[in-house]
Amino acid sequence: MQSTMMRVKLSLTHFLERAGTLFGDVEIVSRMPDKSLHRTNYAAFYRRARLLAEALQKAGIRKGDRVATLMWNHYAHYEAYFGIIASGGVLHTLNLRLAPDEIGYIANHAEDRFVIVDDILLPLFEQFRHLTKIEKVIVVPLTGKPVQAPYVSYEDFLATASGDWDYPDMEEDDPIAMCYTSGTTGRPKGVVYSHRSQVLHTLVQCIPDSVCISGRDVILPVVPMFHANAWGIPYAACMLGTKMVFPGPHLHPDDLLPLLESEKVTVSCGVPTIWLGMIQILDRDPGRYKLDQGLRLTVGGSAVPESLIRGFARHGIDILQGWGMTETSPLATVSRIGQLQNDLSEDDKFATLAMQGYPLPLVDIRIIGDEGEQPWNGEAVGEIQVHGPWITGSYHELPQSADSFTEDGWLRTGDVASISSIGYVKITDRTKDLIKSGGEWISSVDLENAIMGHPAVAEAAVIAVPHPKWAERPLAVIVARQGQSVAVEDMRAYLATKFAKWAVPDGYVFVESIPRTSTGKFLKTRLREQFKDWTW
Numbered sequence: 001m002q003s004t005m006m007r008v009k010l011s012l013t014h015f016l017e018r019a020g021t022l023f024g025d026v027e028i029v030s031r032m033p034d035k036s037l038h039r040t041n042y043a044a045f046y047r048r049a050r051l052l053a054e055a056l057q058k059a060g061i062r063k064g065d066r067v068a069t070l071m072w073n074h075y076a077h078y079e080a081y082f083g084i085i086a087s088g089g090v091l092h093t094l095n096l097r098l099a100p101d102e103i104g105y106i107a108n109h110a111e112d113r114f115v116i117v118d119d120i121l122l123p124l125f126e127q128f129r130h131l132t133k134i135e136k137v138i139v140v141p142l143t144g145k146p147v148q149a150p151y152v153s154y155e156d157f158l159a160t161a162s163g164d165w166d167y168p169d170m171e172e173d174d175p176i177a178m179c180y181t182s183g184t185t186g187r188p189k190g191v192v193y194s195h196r197s198q199v200l201h202t203l204v205q206c207i208p209d210s211v212c213i214s215g216r217d218v219i220l221p222v223v224p225m226f227h228a229n230a231w232g233i234p235y236a237a238c239m240l241g242t243k244m245v246f247p248g249p250h251l252h253p254d255d256l257l258p259l260l261e262s263e264k265v266t267v268s269c270g271v272p273t274i275w276l277g278m279i280q281i282l283d284r285d286p287g288r289y290k291l292d293q294g295l296r297l298t299v300g301g302s303a304v305p306e307s308l309i310r311g312f313a314r315h316g317i318d319i320l321q322g323w324g325m326t327e328t329s330p331l332a333t334v335s336r337i338g339q340l341q342n343d344l345s346e347d348d349k350f351a352t353l354a355m356q357g358y359p360l361p362l363v364d365i366r367i368i369g370d371e372g373e374q375p376w377n378g379e380a381v382g383e384i385q386v387h388g389p390w391i392t393g394s395y396h397e398l399p400q401s402a403d404s405f406t407e408d409g410w411l412r413t414g415d416v417a418s419i420s421s422i423g424y425v426k427i428t429d430r431t432k433d434l435i436k437s438g439g440e441w442i443s444s445v446d447l448e449n450a451i452m453g454h455p456a457v458a459e460a461a462v463i464a465v466p467h468p469k470w471a472e473r474p475l476a477v478i479v480a481r482q483g484q485s486v487a488v489e490d491m492r493a494y495l496a497t498k499f500a501k502w503a504v505p506d507g508y509v510f511v512e513s514i515p516r517t518s519t520g521k522f523l524k525t526r527l528r529e530q531f532k533d534w535t536w
């Protein structure tokens, strides 16, 4: 057989070298706990990430050892993303919004050896440390206060390295990072990523028909770096030398808007709840912030209401919806208007953008219903199953289960969807959120989107509540926009124009806020618990 191309291992350390060589002067901005801005650049990032790698090795980290981070989004977390990987270790991002016992369970299950923790998060760390076998605690002095022994200051730790160091041997399938699913059903499960999976994910993420990221962008990731690789943004930004603006612990729209404005951000990303809050501010005072004219948002993690997409469009801001999960690295589909949809009416274009979109190159999808594989006709629904080089094939230290993987090796996502004839996915529910009323399925996602399209509504979640006659009926839990109210009769009449009679909720509750998951999504399990005794 004739030889073809060189066999070169795909590696994230190549991105690090590239950033150090090509993009040294590009800025990395971080908001500190006191709200001041910390400024550094890729030259320092490169040097410090490599120092961290060397220091970790000197301190005993060996290939495959887990090093946890308990950190907000900022320059040091970015350095850790690459320094830990470059050492041969596995970056394990801990979700600081989980309950301490849960974080402890996860850190113990992953067998984390070291942790790098923000000084402001030390009190949280101490609440779960006893559940783990963590040997070394490296503290980032974000507040500038000296770090007390026995903790090791991150800066002192970097100073143990000489800078004269080379990468250990790595294979492209070596584990580089891990992240636990939120565990909304059962215990959280660990997903482990490799150089290969994340390099390929990054390359595809950046193409124009995907998230479309360029080195000329300025990116502000609101999505936490402990949530599904911050949707791949750190890897993409390092590959391209993109200016980064990290929000630190300040994620309120009132904090984000001035930062978007002053740093001339062109790409931001986060779950819908962030933007549902921001649109209210923009609508109230449209001229207040001069946002970059090219600003666009990547939104995912839960369904993006069409009204939100329309709302931002009125301010000249495009929303790109992505669908995926921790198990899919996370991007599996994105919603863009393709060549075949050019002639759609404006309304149909918005409706299309509110769908989850087409699969990315290298990702295969299918929907499986009770009668097997379902046709792509936009009507038949089934569980989405996915297959591809950045889709996990197993969970860390867990036996393969038929709940998660099919016999032919596809991942079962637990999301229910239809797929249109041109491959557009539309999620109708998660299997655990489905509402079955009198034998008919009702999509909670469709109802939520419609209710959030009402001008007086800020947020809405629809849940199934047991019903003596219909088995289950939908209950709408609604937060009104500031200073506004909605009458139940009006809402019912409004929904009756959009849904079949049996799908319109009979029950409505108005609340101050909807409980959130650790990743900022509506926590429907809590709502179901809260309203399980609802009387019809």
Ligand code: ADP
Residues within 6 Å of the ligand: 181, 182, 183, 184, 228, 299, 300, 301, 302, 303, 304, 321, 322, 323, 324, 325, 326, 327, 356, 413, 414, 415, 427, 430, 517, 519, 521
């Ligand atoms: P969890 O929600 O359990 O914390 P993930 O962050 O991995 O875990 O979330 C994955 C799930 O989020 C998907 O299975 C899906 O139900 C939901 N999801 C993600 N993006 C979207 C989207 N664009 N539309 C609807 N649901 C989404």
